[in-house]
Amino acid sequence: MGTLLIKISSVYFVIGVSIGYYMSTSHQYTLTGVHVHINLLGWTALTLIGIIYVLFPELTTRKSARIHFWLHNLGLPLMMISLAVMLLTGNMNSNPLIIGTAVGGTLVLLGVLFFAFNILVNLKRKDA
Numbered sequence: 001m002g003t004l005l006i007k008i009s010s011v012y013f014v015i016g017v018s019i020g021y022y023m024s025t026s027h028q029y030t031l032t033g034v035h036v037h038i039n040l041l042g043w044t045a046l047t048l049i050g051i052i053y054v055l056f057p058e059l060t061t062r063k064s065a066r067i068h069f070w071l072h073n074l075g076l077p078l079m080m081i082s083l084a085v086m087l088l089t090g091n092m093n094s095n096p097l098i099i100g101t102a103v104g105g106t107l108v109l110l111g112v113l114f115f116a117f118n119i120l121v122n123l124k125r126k127d128a
Contacts, residue, residue, distance in 0.1 A: 065118050
């Protein structure tokens with residue numbers, strides 16, 4: 001699971017940098033929030049979580065790891081696509097997009113809580 005998260009994070013990295021490149025070359029900064037969240041929650045967080053799971057593979061056997069994986073990887077695209085469409089269309093009152101952003105964000109938050117639970121409860125000290 002750790003290696004898979006690192007691979008997924010590299011896709012988010014490409015997306016985040018591509019959005020940043022577009023914004024800097026076009027001088028259109030509408031997607032700044034999307035750019036930041038994809039880089040933070042997609043690239044950085046998933047890379048670090050992947051590294052933790054590589055270092056402590058016993059954590060990946062826990063149900064909380066699988067729940068985190070799916071909540072994070074379903075919620076983040078839903079949140080970012082909904083937010084991007086809202087920002088690009090200027091339609092900040094579209095109920096489906098507001099709901100998509102809120103549901104996606106909630107899924108990510110719940111996923112992060114499952115990850116933190118997994119770390120706090122299941123990570124044991126490795127003695128030499």
